[in-house]
Amino acid sequence: MSTSGRRVRYSRGVPLVRITGAERINPATEPSPANTPYWLLWSTGVIAFVLGIFAFALWGVNGASTLFDMMVALCT
Secondary structure, three states, rough: OOOOOOOOEOOOOOOOOOHHHHHOOOOOOOOOOOOOOHHHHHHHHHHHHHHHHHHHHHHHHHOHHHHHHHHHHOOO
């Protein structure tokens, strides 16, 4: 027993470990809002899907060199 009256756990790595109240993690006090902006999630997903289709179309028509050239031009 520790001085605070709680049991002390002994392990091989750390011989004296006290569990204090500061080490406890409290759950979130507020629930998530009911009006979550799902439109933002869906619009981002749709844009990513359209860009993916566009990239595959460019790949199919002109090959991978066109996509590589576009990425190099964007990064420089």
